[in-house]
Amino acid sequence: MARRHVLRCLVACGLALALSPATAQTWPTRPVKIIVPFAAGGPADNYARFLAQRLPDQLGQSFVVENRPGAGAVIGTDAVAKSPADGYTLLLMSNTHTVNETLVQNKPYNLTRDFVPVAPVNYSDLILVAHPSVAAANVQGVLKFAKERPGKLNYASSGTGTPYHMAGELFKSMGGVFLVHIPYKGSSGARTDLLGGQVDLMFDAVTTMVEQVKSGKVKAIATTGKQRSAVLPDVPTVHESGVSNYEATIWLGLMAPKGTPAAVVNRLNEAVSKITSQPDVQQLWSRQGATAMVMNAAAFDKYVQDDIAKWAKVIQTANIKAE
Known part of the structure; x- marks a missing residue:
């Protein structure tokens, strides 16, 4: 028993030495x-x-x-x-x-x-964009439309649980509205259907959507950070558009x-x-x-x-x- 106790002590001391601050400071070797x-x-x-x-x-x-x-x-x-x-x-x-x-x-x-x-x-940051056929042009317009006609607006995402999906759910929760979530297996199919008008809205990466916004293929509703995006500085944030403290990056x-x-x-x-x-x-x-x-x-x-x-x-x- 005594020998086993000594061995345990030696192992413990060895681990302590191996993980000591002095030894760790030599990392990485x-x-x-x-x-x-x-x-x-x-x-x-x-x-x-x-x-x-x-x-x-x-x-x-x-x-x-x-x-x-x-x-x-x-x-x-x-x-x-x-x-x-x-x-x-x-x-x-x-x-x-x-x-x-x-x-x-x-x-x-x-x-x-x-x-x-x-x-x-x-x-x-992400950006909330809409197909040009959607009547709303800003966050307040989206919220007004969704409150007046619950379930008539939908948004696409790259799949359940992805940051794009969660940005939409946070928007629904903080905005007090109901939007229909349409999950895809990846972003490419979601973007294709947004551009084709099969879906109304989508949260996507700013850099991915910047050219589509500039060409008028989609409407920029708002970006999702606390500050405006340097890529699209003229587009307001969801936060400054009336959904206070909204942030989804x-x-x-x-x-x-x-x-x-x-x-x-x-x-x-x-x-x-x-x-x-x-x-x-x-x-x-x-x-x-x-x-x-x-x-x-x-x-x-x-x-x-x-x-x-x-x-x-x-x-x-x-x-x-x-x-």
């Missing part, structure tokens, strides 16, 4: 993997690769992006949750994850239990497996924050419709928890079920 639980070529993948190109300048080791899409981001996320908490496997997450906390009931992981927030990256951040040493988390946060604070990065992302985010790890933790609570309320109010 080998390449770091960023798992993106979304398909290659999308915004999450692109910004993960942007970080992977710049983080070596801050931390002296290479960063490698690995795409593991599937099951609404669950497959790749679960892989990170099951990885060693040593700072060498990170998750590029989005608010798809904070929505999934309530929407997807039988996930093999839990964000709060299995992850520690590291740093935010950026957020991108797509945001990205980094998380690590729970138990990752605080010193490693803080080093990563400082490195990411230096990148997202650089004027050239902010200007580049602004042209792409994205706004850089800078927070310490504790502030980002609160941001994630607040976002989980925000979408939980919307999901429960609208009784949304996962497909």
Whole structure:
């Protein structure tokens, strides 16, 4: 028994030494993997690769992006949750994850239990657009039409639980109206039917819709951030159009497996924050419709928890079920 107790003490002491702040400060000594639980070529993948190109300048080791899409981001996320908490496997997450906390009931992981927030990256505004045949030209017009004729207006999305769908549900909830949700399997079909007049409205990425707005193929109703989009500065926000405090963006951040040493988390946060604070990065992302985010790890933790609570309320109010 005494020998077993000694062995346990030695193991515990070894773990404590391995995870001590002094040891963690030597991190990283080998390449770091960023798992993106979304398909290659999308915004999450692109910004993960942007970080992977710049983080070596801050931390002296290479960063490698690995795409593991599937099951609404669950497959790749679960892989990170099951990885060693040593700072060498990170998750590029989005608010798809904070929505999934309530929407997807039988996930093999839990964000709060299995992850520690590291740093935010950026957020991108969406835009509410309408087919030209829709009589409403602004937010108040959409709300008036929807209140006078409940269920006569519909909106398309790229699928249940996606940021585009949740933007619509938040709009319905805060605006006190009923719009019919028409989910598609991806954004391309939704956009095609919007342009063809088969659906009335859609929340989509600003950068995706900017040319359609300028050509008059769709009407810009409002953007979804707290501030006007730099891409379409003449288009008002939903918030300033009368739905106070409305905000629905797509945001990205980094998380690590729970138990990752605080010193490693803080080093990563400082490195990411230096990148997202650089004027050239902010200007580049602004042209792409994205706004850089800078927070310490504790502030980002609160941001994630607040976002989980925000979408939980919307999901429960609208009784949304996962497909």
